[in-house]
Amino acid sequence: MAENNKVVIIGANGTMGAGAGCVFAGAGYTVTLLARSSDKAAAALLDVQNDARADAIAERISLGTYDDDLARTIGEAGLIFESLAEDLPLKKQFFALVDKYRRPDAIVATGSSGLSIAAMAAGRSESFRRNFLGIHLFNPPHVIVGTEVIPGPDTNPAVLKTAIAMLTKRLGRKVIVTEDRPAFVGNRVGFKVLNETAQLAAEHGVAFIDYLIGPHTGRAMAPLATVDLVGWDVHKAIVDNVFANCKDEAHECFKMPAYMNRGLEQGCLGDKTPERGGFYRREGVEVFVLDPKSGGHVPLIKPAPIEFVEGMKRHHRVGRYSDALKIFADAKGAEADLCHRVVLGYVSYALNRVGEVAASPADVDTIMSYGFNWAPPSAIVDLLGAKNTVRMLERLRLPVPKAVEQAAVNDAKLFVGGVLQYGRTFVG
Amino acid sequence: MTKPAPVYVLGGAQTDFARNWSKEGKHFVAMMREATLAALEATNIEPREVETSHVGNFAAELYAKQGHIGAFFVEIDPAFSGLPTSRHEAACASGSIALIAASAEIEAGRYDLSCVVGVEQMKTVDSTTGGDYLGTAAWYEREAKGIEFPFPKLFGRLGDEYDKRYGLKDEHLAHISAVNYSNAKRNPNAQTRNWFMSESHAQHESKFNQVIGGRIKISDCSQVTDGSVAVFLASEKFASAWAKRNGLKLEQIPRILGWGHHTAPLEFATKVAESKDDAYVLPHTRQAILDAFKRAGIAGASELSGIETHDCFTTSEYMAIDHFGITKPGESWKAVEEGVIELGGKLPINPSGGLIGAGHPVGATGVRQMLDCHRQITHVAGDYQVEGAKKFAMLNIGGSGTTSCVFVVGN
Numbered sequence: 001m002a003e004n005n006k007v008v009i010i011g012a013n014g015t016m017g018a019g020a021g022c023v024f025a026g027a028g029y030t031v032t033l034l035a036r037s038s039d040k041a042a043a044a045l046l047d048v049q050n051d052a053r054a055d056a057i058a059e060r061i062s063l064g065t066y067d068d069d070l071a072r073t074i075g076e077a078g079l080i081f082e083s084l085a086e087d088l089p090l091k092k093q094f095f096a097l098v099d100k101y102r103r104p105d106a107i108v109a110t111g112s113s114g115l116s117i118a119a120m121a122a123g124r125s126e127s128f129r130r131n132f133l134g135i136h137l138f139n140p141p142h143v144i145v146g147t148e149v150i151p152g153p154d155t156n157p158a159v160l161k162t163a164i165a166m167l168t169k170r171l172g173r174k175v176i177v178t179e180d181r182p183a184f185v186g187n188r189v190g191f192k193v194l195n196e197t198a199q200l201a202a203e204h205g206v207a208f209i210d211y212l213i214g215p216h217t218g219r220a221m222a223p224l225a226t227v228d229l230v231g232w233d234v235h236k237a238i239v240d241n242v243f244a245n246c247k248d249e250a251h252e253c254f255k256m257p258a259y260m261n262r263g264l265e266q267g268c269l270g271d272k273t274p275e276r277g278g279f280y281r282r283e284g285v286e287v288f289v290l291d292p293k294s295g296g297h298v299p300l301i302k303p304a305p306i307e308f309v310e311g312m313k314r315h316h317r318v319g320r321y322s323d324a325l326k327i328f329a330d331a332k333g334a335e336a337d338l339c340h341r342v343v344l345g346y347v348s349y350a351l352n353r354v355g356e357v358a359a360s361p362a363d364v365d366t367i368m369s370y371g372f373n374w375a376p377p378s379a380i381v382d383l384l385g386a387k388n389t390v391r392m393l394e395r396l397r398l399p400v401p402k403a404v405e406q407a408a409v410n411d412a413k414l415f416v417g418g419v420l421q422y423g424r425t426f427v428g
Numbered sequence: 429m430t431k432p433a434p435v436y437v438l439g440g441a442q443t444d445f446a447r448n449w450s451k452e453g454k455h456f457v458a459m460m461r462e463a464t465l466a467a468l469e470a471t472n473i474e475p476r477e478v479e480t481s482h483v484g485n486f487a488a489e490l491y492a493k494q495g496h497i498g499a500f501f502v503e504i505d506p507a508f509s510g511l512p513t514s515r516h517e518a519a520c521a522s523g524s525i526a527l528i529a530a531s532a533e534i535e536a537g538r539y540d541l542s543c544v545v546g547v548e549q550m551k552t553v554d555s556t557t558g559g560d561y562l563g564t565a566a567w568y569e570r571e572a573k574g575i576e577f578p579f580p581k582l583f584g585r586l587g588d589e590y591d592k593r594y595g596l597k598d599e600h601l602a603h604i605s606a607v608n609y610s611n612a613k614r615n616p617n618a619q620t621r622n623w624f625m626s627e628s629h630a631q632h633e634s635k636f637n638q639v640i641g642g643r644i645k646i647s648d649c650s651q652v653t654d655g656s657v658a659v660f661l662a663s664e665k666f667a668s669a670w671a672k673r674n675g676l677k678l679e680q681i682p683r684i685l686g687w688g689h690h691t692a693p694l695e696f697a698t699k700v701a702e703s704k705d706d707a708y709v710l711p712h713t714r715q716a717i718l719d720a721f722k723r724a725g726i727a728g729a730s731e732l733s734g735i736e737t738h739d740c741f742t743t744s745e746y747m748a749i750d751h752f753g754i755t756k757p758g759e760s761w762k763a764v765e766e767g768v769i770e771l772g773g774k775l776p777i778n779p780s781g782g783l784i785g786a787g788h789p790v791g792a793t794g795v796r797q798m799l800d801c802h803r804q805i806t807h808v809a810g811d812y813q814v815e816g817a818k819k820f821a822m823l824n825i826g827g828s829g830t831t832s833c834v835f836v837v838g839n
Contacts, residue, residue: 022624025624026622026624049636052624053623053624053636054624054625054626054629054634054636054637055629055634055635055636056626056628056629056632056634057624057626057629059626059628142622142624143622145622172613172621172622215453220451313453316452316453316454316458317453317454317455317458318454318455318457318458318461318503319454319455319457319458319459319460319461319462320461418465418466418469419462419465419466420441420443420444420462420463420466423443423458423462424444424447424452426452427451427452427453428452428453428454428455428458
């Protein structure tokens with residue numbers, strides 16, 4: 001790999017495939033974009049040029065189709081990056097071909113956002129399995145630098161090391177290594193919160209939940225608007241996968257809400273189906289919001305301001321994050337309870353993944369901060385104070401992660417870094 | 429004249445220049461706060477030790493409808509309440525004027541520890557409005573009013589003047605752009621660290637690289653940036669005590685070895701007319717450099733390990749190369765062709781990525797350059813470190829070559 005600068009992207013016409021092509025070509029690799037037809041490969045190149053905002057990136061890119069070019073280009077590549085749909089049999093079918101044509105030293109990576117790496121590698125040659133791993137980029141890859149690297153059961157440690165060095169040094173990624181568990185770390189934690197807010201919206205309404213658990217709670221975008229951006233189909237694939245394959249303390253939070261399943265049946269996928277919409281639907285400048293009870297969209301009425309929410313925003317606006325979190329912690333009432341449950345639930349669930357799927361709190365922080373643009377859970381703990389965090393978690397009957405418990409006992413800070421690293425995640 | 433008292437640079441911190449603080453729903457005081465609190469932590473200085481603050485800012489009145497910027501320093505920490513603070517403005521050189529004011533006070537013995545903060549929030553407005561605001565750094569009524577993006581056009585004329593006097597190939601400007609973008613990829617705070625750039629992209633006009641004024645394409649331009657930087661300057665008295673408590677020797681701490689400051693006529697046409705018989709296109713900039721060299725006791729650029737220069741446009745870096753004396757006047761292209769200015773070259777320019785790669789929050793740029801000089805001298809610049817750096821210079825320019833500020837930093 002070190003001396004071979006050639007990268008082949010399989011499934012280059014998807015958003016993530018083109019995004020990966022942009023990232024690799026941008027870092028100076030010679031990239032082949034492979035798709036089912038030459039038209040689709042050409043469309044992928046246009047996407048890459050738009051992402052890079054440069055026609056000249058094409059100088060590093062060639063195009064091809066599976067039928068005509070796969071065998072040859074894979075035979076020359078140092079890295080093969082698979083970015084097909086999240087369909088295990090389809091991926092396995094392509095990996096069989098890759099196994100057949102690849103150089104023995106070529107690294108093979110899947111861009112899957114949560115399927116089993118072991119299942120993908122099963123049945124392949126030993127050489128393939130030793131050189132195979134997951135490289136999970138977040139959307140859009142040319143902007144979001146958080147990246148999960150997932151070794152399979154047989155991945156050669158040297159290959160893992162090479163991949164991490166390449167991603168960190170050449171591609172400028174913020175990398176964590178995760179265990180091969182459904183949805184890895186980022187999506188497991190992120191979609192727990194997103195689906196929980198979707199469940200709460202059934203009772204409390206979409207606009208209210210997006211206001212209450214809005215950007216002031218440490219996220220670039222309100223949660224249900226995020227689900228619209230991601231796409232309801234992608235959301236369902238992730239939460240269904242975790243619900244079916246993980247039995248953890250937040251199992252029920254991964255149950256897809258019935259109203260979302262009904263919406264999906266009617267073709268509501270979020271932003272990618274603008275006419276049907278998702279949680280929101282836009283008609284010119286007018287915004288409509290989903291009524292989960294009826295399944296229809298009604299004109300958006302801004303929720304009435306809540307004192308502690310507005311107070312938090314005022315403090316975030318001037319960079320007084322600990323003051324904002326103090327208002328959050330001290331807030332009383334049903335609305336505050338709801339907000340506490342989701343935000344402290346995030347802290348608890350995220351840091352409880354340490355030892356199971358993430359190696360350290362710092363890794364969880366990195367992926368939530370650089371993959372989701374959410375406040376790192378450890379920074380929330382530090383801003384609330386570890387002891388206070390423990391008290392809040394106990395009151396909410398949420399599991400107290402070991403790392404938080406230790407920070408409380410030792411009166412220590414948990415977040416590695418300072419305000420310059422987490423400040424951007426609190427929105428005023 | 430007796431030798432002035434030494435001024436030490438203790439270090440500081442900067443915000444990530446890729447951030448968009450309007451999208452974060454933030455006031456610029458949040459930026460000042462993050463940079464200053466991080467600077468206190470990075471330098472192990474207590475808020476109560478700070479005696480004064482000088483804030484560099486260009487146009488908060490326009491971008492944020494807020495004046496009295498110096499007073500915002502007091503908002504950062506309760507310990508700052510009552511401190512003497514002020515704001516300094518000289519367009520893109522505002523940060524350097526704040527540094528000059530702070531260092532002059534330390535030389536005069538008025539204070540022992542000064543916090544210099546640069547701040548600019550620019551993404552509050554669209555690019556055309558922002559371009560118009562930047563026009564106030566020129567003589568607005570004569571050079572900018574009613575002109576879309578006046579500054580690229582003015583710095584395009586700087587290139588034209590070089591072309592007229594000595595000849596200028598755009599490929600050399602494209603190379604300057606590519607070097608800055610490439611260096612920025614090594615700088616974790618650079619605005620463009622994840623952007624695509626190649627020499628070929630910089631060389632050609634295209635849908636994504638349009639001409640926006642004369643010979644200036646988008647790839648020749650610095651960025652519209654939100655950012656704040658805080659740096660501590662100290663007297664020998666404070667620096668000695670500070671060195672002791674941090675286990676350092678005083679000699680290890682970078683000092684401002686020399687400075688230069690000159691102001692040319694505002695209008696670009698007047699500048700060019702004034703210098704028509706001079707070997708240097710911007711002789712006042714040249715003089716600021718010579719003054720800084722003289723005060724630092726160095727014979728020329730060959731004694732420097734690197735330079736952080738004002739590349740608001742590729743033409744301004746092209747100008748800096750011969751004005752620093754790296755080549756003869758008009759021969760900047762030789763240093764570009766020979767790789768002198770690249771990281772690993774004989775005299776790297778803008779290892780940080782400069783204004784083109786790292787970003788250009790106007791009033792903060794001079795302070796950012798000072799912080800980068802400090803990082804280089806103390807060898808903490810990480811992937812963009814110039815190996816073994818001993819002396820660094822910075823050139824910060826306001827307007828179309830109007831205000832020129834130069835510092836030589838070393839230990």
